[in-house]
Amino acid sequence: xxxxxxxxxxxxxRYGVMLVSIGMAGVLFSLCFSIAMAHISMAVAALGxxxxxxxxxxxxxxxxxxxxxxxxxxxxxxxxxxxxxxxIHSRHGTVFIWLAMYGGAIGFADQRVRRWALYSALVAMVxxxxxxxxxxxxxxxxxxxxxxxxxxxxxxSSQGFLAKHLTQGFMMTLLCMVYLGxxxxxxxxxxxxxxxxxxxxxxxxxxxxxxxxxxxxxxxxAHLLAGYGFRARILAGAAAVLLAVVGWVWLVTPEKITRVxxxxxxxxxxxxxxxxxxxxxxxxxxxxxxxxxxxxxxxxRELYPDGSQDLWLRAPHAHNIYLGLAxxxxxxxxxxxxxxxxxxxxxxxxxxxxxxxxxxxxxxxTAAMMxxxxxxxxxxxxxxxYGFFCVLGMxxxxxxxxxxxxxxxxxxxxxxxxxxxxxxxx
Numbered sequence: 407x408x409x410x411x412x413x414x415x416x417x418x419x420r421y422g423v424m425l426v427s428i429g430m431a432g433v434l435f436s437l438c439f440s441i442a443m444a445h446i447s448m449a450v451a452a453l454g455x456x457x458x459x460x461x462x463x464x465x466x467x468x469x470x471x472x473x474x475x476x477x478x479x480x481x482x483x484x485x486x487x488x489x490x491x492x493x494i495h496s497r498h499g500t501v502f503i504w505l506a507m508y509g510g511a512i513g514f515a516d517q518r519v520r521r522w523a524l525y526s527a528l529v530a531m532v533x534x535x536x537x538x539x540x541x542x543x544x545x546x547x548x549x550x551x552x553x554x555x556x557x558x559x560x561x562x563s564s565q566g567f568l569a570k571h572l573t574q575g576f577m578m579t580l581l582c583m584v585y586l587g588x589x590x591x592x593x594x595x596x597x598x599x600x601x602x603x604x605x606x607x608x609x610x611x612x613x614x615x616x617x618x619x620x621x622x623x624x625x626x627x628a629h630l631l632a633g634y635g636f637r638a639r640i641l642a643g644a645a646a647v648l649l650a651v652v653g654w655v656w657l658v659t660p661e662k663i664t665r666v667x668x669x670x671x672x673x674x675x676x677x678x679x680x681x682x683x684x685x686x687x688x689x690x691x692x693x694x695x696x697x698x699x700x701x702x703x704x705x706x707r708e709l710y711p712d713g714s715q716d717l718w719l720r721a722p723h724a725h726n727i728y729l730g731l732a733x734x735x736x737x738x739x740x741x742x743x744x745x746x747x748x749x750x751x752x753x754x755x756x757x758x759x760x761x762x763x764x765x766x767x768x769x770x771x772t773a774a775m776m777x778x779x780x781x782x783x784x785x786x787x788x789x790x791x792y793g794f795f796c797v798l799g800m801x802x803x804x805x806x807x808x809x810x811x812x813x814x815x816x817x818x819x820x821x822x823x824x825x826x827x828x829x830x831x832x
Contacts, residue, residue, distance in 0.1 A: 418457050423512060423815070425454025430513030431523035433506055433796050434584075437577050438534040438609075439567050441789045448792070451509040462508040464812045465802065467749035471504045474742040478735045481690035491693045503791040504746065510799020515806045515815045520592040524584065528598060531581060531605045538564035538574065538612045563614040572782050573789055575610050575618015576774065580793040582606030583625050583770040584800065587633075591763045591804050621778025628773035632758075632766040673725045673781055675715050679705045680724035680733040687736065694734040694786060698723055723786055727779035730786045743785060747772060750798055761805035768801040 429451025436443035455462065462468060478501050485491040514520045540554045541547075541564035547555025551567060563571040585602030588594065610622045682705050683692060692701040703719045710716075724730040731740040751768055758765040775784055775794050784790035802809070809815040 419459065419816075422454045422456070422458025423460070426451045426458060426460075426509055427454075427513040427516065427519040429454060430506070430509050430796065430799070431519060431526060433509075433792055434523050434527050435530050437527070437581060437789070437793045437796070438530055438574070441792075444789060444792045448503070448506060448509070451513060452505060455505075455509060455512065458512070460512050460814050461812070462512070462814060464814060465508055465511055466753035467746040468508065470742060470746035470749050471507075474504070474739060474746055475501045477739050477742055481735055481739070482693060484690050485693045485697065491697045500786055500788065500791050503788060504795050506792055507750070507795035507799040507802070510796050511802040511809065512815060514800045514803035515809050517591075517593055520588075520800070520803070521594055524588060524592055524594050524602070525598065527581065527584070528602055528605070531578075531602065531609070534566035534574075534578075535605050535609050535612070538566040538609055541565065542612045542614075564609075564612040566609065566613075568789070571613045572615045572617055573787070575613035575615040576621050576778055576782070576784055576790050577793050578606045578609035578613065579618060579621045579625055579774050579778065580771060580797050582610070582622065583629060583767055583774065584797060586626075586629055586770070587763050587766060615782075617778040617780075617782035617784070620781065621774035624777035625770040625774035629766045629770035632769040633762065672718055672721075675706070675718045676702075676721050676723075676725045677729055678709065679718075679721070680726065680729035682709070683733045684729070684737065687733070689736045689738065691732065691734045691736045691739070695722065698734055723783040725782055727775070727783055727785035730783035734786060747775075747798075750802070754801055757805050757808060760807065761801075764801040764804040767804070768798055771797040771801070 429447045429449070432447025432450065433444050436447055482491070514523065537552055537554070540552070541558075542562075543560065544554055545556045545558035545560050546562065546564060547553045547558040549555070553565065565571040565574045568574045568577065582603055585599050585606065588599055588602075607622070610618050679702050683698075683701055687701075692698055699720055699722060702721050706715055706719055706721075724733055728740060731743055751772060754761065754765045754768040771794055775790075779785060784794070806815065810817050
């Protein structure tokens with residue numbers, strides 16, 4: 407399909423871009439609320455992309471993403487006909503969620519859209535942190551949407567509006583990256599950028615998950631290192647990481663610390679099982695969800711016939727993105743996933759002189775996924791995948807000049823008007 411400047415000027419194109427912008431702003435808003443809202447927002451953005459006919463295939467990593475999707479879906483077809491495994495299930499969202507990266511590149515290219523998306527996301531973060539604080543200090547219950555119960559555990563963890571505290575910690579880490587250094591690029595005021603960072607850091611501590619703390623420390627460190635270091639920022643970043651780690655040690659119970667130090671943790675069993683699973687199914691894996699659960703139960707009984715680890719017979723995944731992708735979808739799926747993320751990072755690195763904030767944002771988000779994902783399978787879960795790819799899309803969107811050169815977005819007519827209040831950070 408050919409693409410021309412005339413199409414970009416058409417009313418249908420402009421309407422499509424508007425839908426993409428609304429949809430991606432909705433995705434950003436929903437990152438600390440619900441997967442259902444993210445799916446609906448993504449559907450709006452995808453519809454807008456069809457109307458706008460923007461050539462997203464010109465963006466980095468697009469064909470690697472398509473290859474990943476084809477391999478995962480093709481593998482599920484093979485497993486369906488050969489082994490009778492489920493063809494479609496809830497964990498197949500990761501086959502298409504990478505589209506959020508390209509929707510974000512289009513929708514967030516307009517500074518005005520980014521600005522109001524960041525302001526609206528702040529509202530969602532305030533609500534989530536208030537609920538999380540109540541869960542942590544009053545008690546965490548099990549009745550949604552608030553899950554606040556005085557009879558539940560206190561001073562242990564919180565999950566905001568999300569289903570798990572693991573997801574809450576990771577999503578808030580990604581949102582912290584979004585507000586770190588965004589003021590000058592998006593026209594939000596300095597105090598609101600700091601507010602976003604403070605809210606996200608507080609939520610990460612309240613979530614009290616190892617994966618969230620690891621992701622936060624790695625993300626902040628990578629963001630600062632990618633900025634070619636201003637001493638004050640490096641010191642501030644080191645202080646933030648130290649505060650997060652000290653805060654985690656203070657919040658976590660002594661029993662949990664003892665188990666971690668003694669390496670007596672269920673994740674070790676999950677990793678051992680996955681390591682045995684991969685050589686048996688190296689090409690298409692065992693399939694996610696029920697396929698993994700069934701194969702996991704078989705291997706656990708083989709490795710521990712005395713029944714000492716029967717507690718982990720129903721493990722849903724490997725709790726590790728590398729072992730998870732390879733065991734569920736095969737080694738090629740893992741390599742394709744790394745290739746598509748690597749292609750985006752390579753692009754951001756090449757454009758770092760023109761788009762330093764985007765390069766830092768991409769490094770921070772990728773570090774969060776690759777390090778935090780060592781203890782949780784974020785690459786196989788839909789909402790964390792939305793967050794990761796949405797942030798990568800925003801990193802590319804900050805380089806509007808490049809997007810205009812390849813015809814993905816229309817040339818900007820003028821500068822966005824910054825709202826009254828404090829001037830944006832420089």
